Amino acid sequence: MSALPSDPVVSDTTATSDALRESAGRERREKLVRFLTDWQGVTGLLLVVIFFASAIFAPWIAPYDPNAMDIPARMSGPTWAHIAGTDQLGRDTFSRILHGGRVALYIAAIGVSASLSIGLVLGMIAGYGPRWLDNLLLLAFDAVRSFPAVILALATVALTGPSLTVVLAIVILTTIPSYGRVARTATLALRHTEFILAERSLGASTGRILFQHVMPNVIGPLLILAAMEVPVVVSIEAGLSFLGIGVLPPQASWGTILNEGYLVIRDAPWMVIAGGIPLILTTLGFTFLGEALRDIFDPRMGRGR
Amino acid sequence: MKDMVSRTGNDTLLSIDGLTLDFRTNRGRVKALRDISFPVRKGRILGIVGESGSGKSTVLWSILGLLAGNADVTAGRIDYGDKNLLTLDAEGLRALRGEEVSVVFQDPMTSQIPVLPYARQMSDILYRRSMSEAAKRAAAVDMLRRVGIPDPESRVDAYPHQFSGGMRQRAGIAMSMLTGPNLLLADEPTTALDVTMEAQMIGLMRGLRDDFDTTIVVVSHNLGLIAEMCDDVVVMYAGEVVETGEVHDIFHNARHPYTRALLECDPARIADVTRKLPVIPGDIPDLTKPLAGCIFAGRCQKAMPACVTTAPPLIKRGTGAARCHLLEGPLADPSWPPAPEVPTVARDTGTATVRGAAKGEPLLEVRDLNVQFRTMGALKARMNGVARPFVDAVLDVSLDIRPGETLALVGESGSGKTTLGRTILNLQSAAGGSVRFDGAEIGNMAERRFKPLRRDMAMMFQDPVGSLSPRKSVRALISEPLLIHGAEGRDLDAEAERLADMVRLPRGFLSRYPHELSGGQARRVGVARALALNPRLIVADEPTAGLDVSVQGETLNLMADLQAEHGLSYLIITHNLPVVRHIADRIAIMYLGRIVEDGPAAEVFAKPAHPYTRALVEGVPQPDPDRRRPPSAAIEGEVPSLLRRPKGCDFATRCPLARDACRVEKPEHRQLTPDRRHACLFPLIDTQDNKNKTETP
Secondary structure, eight states: OOOOTTOHHHHSHHHHHHHHHHHHHHHHHHHHHHHHTOHHHHHHHHHHHHHHHHHHTHHHHOSSOTTOBOGGGTTOOSOSSSTTOBOTTOBBHHHHHHHHHHHHHHHHHHHHHHHHHHHHHHHHHHHHSOHHHHHHHHHHHHHHHHSOHHHHHHHHHHHHOSOHHHHHHHHHHHHHHHHHHHHHHHHHHHHTSHHHHHHHHHTOOHHHIIIIIIHHHHHHHHHHHHHHHHHHHHHHHHHHHHTTSSSOTTSOOHHHHHHHHHHTTTTOHHHHHHHHHHHHHHHHHHHHHHHHHHHHHOGGGSSOO | OOOOOOTTOTTEEEEEEEEEEEEEETTEEEEEEEEEEEEEETTOEEEEEOOTTSOHHHHHHHHHTOOOTTEEEEEEEEEETTEETTTOOHHHHHHHBTTTEEEEOSOTTTSSOTTSOHHHHHHHHTTTSOOOHHHHHHHHHHHHHHTTOSSHHHHTTOOGGGSOHHHHHHHHHHHHHTTOOSEEEEESTTTTSOHHHHHHHHHHHHHHHHHHTOEEEEEESOHHHHHHHOSEEEEEETTEEEEEEEHHHHHHSOOSHHHHHHHHHOGGGOOSOOSOOOOOOSOOOOTTSOOOSOTTGGGOTTOOHHHHHSOOOEEEETTEEEEOTTTSSTTOOTTOSOOTTSOOSOOOOOSOOOOOOOOSSOSEEEEEEEEEEEOSOHHHHHHTTOSOOEEEEEEEEEEEEOTTOEEEEEOOTTSSHHHHHHHHTTSSOOSEEEEEETTEEOTTOOHHHHGGGGGTEEEEOSOTTTTSOTTSOHHHHHHHHHHHTOOTTOOHHHHHHHHHHHTTOOGGGGGOOGGGSOHHHHHHHHHHHHHTTOOSEEEEESTTTTOOHHHHHHHHHHHHHHHHHHOOEEEEEESOHHHHHHHOSEEEEEETTEEEEEEEHHHHHHSOSSHHHHHHHHHSOOSOGGGOOOGGGSOOSOOOOGGGOOSSOTTTTTOTTOOHHHHHSOOOOEEEETTEEEOOSSOTTSOHHHHHHHHOO
């Protein structure tokens, strides 16, 4: 495994760069193989791909228009015509799930990535910066955390009127503290390590230390957190939609399907079941994927030393 | 209970026979131990010595059945009395652990329960005994007294964090001795301790063996500790026992080339002062690969073609045995082993030998430097009426380093030497005094103005791997200093390769990550980073810490070569005195943030002026069992906390020669000769008159 000085590959300069390129390629192949042999990773990837594909291609896959009503078949159970049944207005639940996935994807993708980036930067600043700034940011995180999301949403809607943008803004604002806190704790632990001191002794700027050396070491747990936040975000959207301050009624979302199904759970339980399955599968998919990715991209967990 | 009838003879307490063990890892099976056999004789202290990766700790943990979950014992047996410990069930092992076999751990910081007082932790150890709580407590107090804890009746109620490092290790030993075990296992028991503490622990453990008739197995990489403490020695290399024998035989008549090499590499055994230290070339073999022949063949100076293909048998000689073709059989060499003074390890006689006195203006001038750490907030201090809510981590330190000179800063942990190094590099702000570099004042400069100076002053950090950013490849790490200081028009790849060549790091390592490097390789990356900008001064914090004996010479030789080539100045911060003797031009001894003595290294070693210097010089365990010190030679006590700086001389609380004046008056720095200073009221080398006074207090 170790290339000793006497190794013929190393002694020749031209051969060296080839060997290096080859070893980098081999490392990449090794990572791929490790990922593909991890059943959780593959399952996760598969579920996430299905989630993305079904949301993106919903208009082409969905057998019916999500808002088209089939009055004679309303409240039907799963049949060949409506594989996931219909709701009280006779709308095809399967089609509505596919279209609802678009809303979920939109909220999840934008909401999670925005709050992850903001939370990461604020958290690193809190962990690495001066004490007073840390206290200030922590106070802000706690203030946001302690404020009920629903009340915040109601107050905002009172000013702006209900829309998907408001849902998104609320989602971002309320999830920043969880990323910020994790990033801060991880940065605090790194702050006095020798390698950060070594960077300082070389004259590295604070920005360089944070983004080149702290970030790669704190982002791992944040990515796992992000994967697990996806369903949380989707359910915030569902909750707000239920209250009539999120997605407006005719538009399909997993939240609205669940909530509508909840009203008729005694008569048509399959609606809640059909609406819950995609949520569960998405949660599992992102969790598996997040953990598999961490195992591979954390070099300390590689090669087992 | 202690009447053990052993199958291998009456004087054998424990016998390890053919122990073979693999670790399952995602790199494949690591053949960590192969055919380990040796007896542990009753009432003796057996030392297992070896470098990192030799499997010495694994042997210890297999005795107790405390191996990691991925360990597979594939063959062998460990006989203790009539029990085979490898096949004993969990309940049987539990009955044995603590009662008959107990352990002293390396780090007393992490091996004791932080939320329970010692009284509770120690009475819990006796849970199997039908004794009253009061009796258990009395037993704990007695044992604490025996290991030298002052005032044990009240200290027994203390929590681990209230004890200092040395006291904690004493308490750890007390806990392991509480049940009166037959066998005490100690894993690097002094590695986390300072030199003066180490000497005390050696005396304590030998004393306990004599008093309680306990057999001790101690694992260490420290040849000095092994020589001072042990009766029998087992030398391990890469998962095999290469040699066994009684301590005198091993140290004076080593028969295996590895044992010989290990002893020759120890700086403490090299009498003549040289800049160049011997090294064992090569690396420890990869234990996941199929192994054939002698395990040491790849690094052995005497290797023959047959060594690579045929495994040597274990050949009995003297008081022990060694595994080498040179001793017996068709390949036997009657001239082996050569006389002890004949070197068997190649000594690099390269460039750096010139050791002329460095001349010229000092490159670095430190004057009356003070560093303070705040102990409480300003408001709290005012409310509690504390006038000075600070401790002095560095107190009135003055030193000079001339171009091309090596100054070693020596002291125990807590002496402020690392803080001083960091303050010089402006990584820590100073409370007073001046730091001048190349004639210009640089103390407490704003980082923006200091940045250009970072080209001229580099630092090497204590932890070779931990001081490298873990997610960066070696290539990125080496070229980073160039990036930070502007690398316009430079080919970074070419620069990285140039630097790797300079520190003799094979170019194939450039695409690796820090955790894939061994200590020595990571250290070379650290040197390359420090050298990237052609600095004039390098502050090296414990450059050999965490390195094996065979590798530390390599690092120090490299540093010496680079010094000769580039005219570098070094400030080396260390507690390793044997190494200092070989590499330093001048040394400065620090105690509680003050420099108590400084001067040319050779003079200070030969004739220390300060009693603390003498204690340090004499405190290093000698890797020679014939030069064991009497137990009384170790100085008493521990470095006091900075919060309780003694009123008079800082060292007065521990000084064997302290007089009343020492406890009242703080000694000033005095010039002894033009280049020697000390801070002692009654220096050891002043006048004959002074000496007489010392002997009659």
